[in-house]
Amino acid sequence: QLQTADLKVIILGESNVGKTCLLVRYLEKRFEEFPKATLGAAFTLKMRGKHNIAIWDTAGQERYLGLSIFYCRNADVAIMAYDVTSRESFKALMTRYVQLLSMVDDFALKVVVGTKIDLLGTKKRQVSVVEAEVFAKSLNPGWTAEKAPYFETSSATGENIDQVFDYIFEYCTREHGLLSCCLNNVHEKDLKTVTLTPRTLQLGKTVANCCL
Template sequence: MSGKKKADLKVIILGDYAVGKTSLICRYINGRFQTQEPTVGAAFFLKQWGPYNVAVWDTAGDERYSGLSHFYCRSAGAAILAFDLTSPKTFESLWARFGSILEAANEDCLKVVVGTKLDLVSSESRDITPEEGKKLAKELNEHLDLRKAPQVPYFETSSLNDENVKDVFEYIFQHCLPLSPDQKKQYQQLSLVDLKDSNSSGSQKACC
C-alpha cells in the first residue's frame, strides 16, 4: 500500500546487543523466526491494527548508538524493554542503561518488560525469575494506573517457538489505543495487515 500513513501510536523496542529484539519483531510481523544481522541505527515498521496505524521502531543494542536510541524514543507511547532470560547482565542494564533514555518518551509511556529466548531456559535453573521481571515492570510503570490491566506488563517469550510474542503486542495495543469492548473483541480476531516495511536511513537490514 503506497502513500504516507500517520502513526496513531509509536512503539520503541530497547535492549542490549543480541538479546533478540529484531527476531521478536520479525516473528510478530512476518510470522516466522529469522536470524538477523545487528541493527545499525534503527529499523522502522508501520503496521495496521484495526483502524489504527502503529509505528514500531527497532533500535540498535550497541552502546555506541545510545544517543540515537534517545532520539527515537521521542513521543513514544509504549516501550518494549527486552532482555535475554539467560543473561542477567542484560536484565540489569534495562534500568541502568535505558532508564534515562526513556525520559524522552511520552509522560504516560507504557513500559513492557520482555524476556527473550525462553526456549533456552531450564525450569530447574533460572537466572532471572518471573517475580524479578514483574517487580521491575511495576517499578517502571509507577506513573500508570494498571489496576484494570489484564496483567503486569511482563512477558517471557520465544521467537523461535512463537511463544507469547503476539501477547506482548496485543497487550500494548489494547492498553494504548482507545477501543470499546466490542471493538477490542473484533480487532483481536483480525490479522495485522502490512502497510510498510522499511529501514530508516540508519538501518542496515530489516526483516523481510
C-alpha cells in the same frame, strides 16, 4: 507514500537479546535465527483496523545510544527486552536503557519482555519472574493492576509473542482511548520496513519524521 502513526511502539534492549527476532516473529510469523544487526533503527508501519502502528526496532550497540534517545521521542509504548539467560542484559535495562524513558510520552506504557525462554532447558535462568515483575511495575508509577506489564517469550516457538502486542493494544484502548473500534475486527497489513541510520536521517529527514 508516507503515513502518520496513531500509536508509536519502541523496542529497547541490548544487542543479541532478540529484539529483531521478536518483531519478525510477530509481523511475519516466522523465526529468523540469524538476523542482521540493526544499525540505528528500523521501523515498520502495521495497520490494525483503521489505525497505523509504528513499531521501532532500535540498535542495541552502545554507540547508537544517542540515536535511540531520538527515536524514543513521544513513544506511546516502550518494550524493554532482555534475555532471561543473561543477567547482564537485564542489568543494562536498569542502568543504560531506563534513562531513555525520559523521552517517551508522559503516560507511556512500559512493558518488560524476557526473551529466549526456549533456552531454559539447556541454560540457567538468570533473572527470576518476581524480580522482573517488580522492575516492570516500577517503570509504571502508580501501577495498580494485579498483573505486572511483563511477559516471557520465545521467538523460536512463538510463545507469548502475540500476547505482548495484544496486551499493548488493549491497554492503550482501555486507558487512553487509542485504537478504539478496531480490536474486534482486526485487518492487518504490513508496509515496508525502513532502516534508519545517521546517514539516512541526513539524506531523508521526512522518512524519519513520518512516525516520530
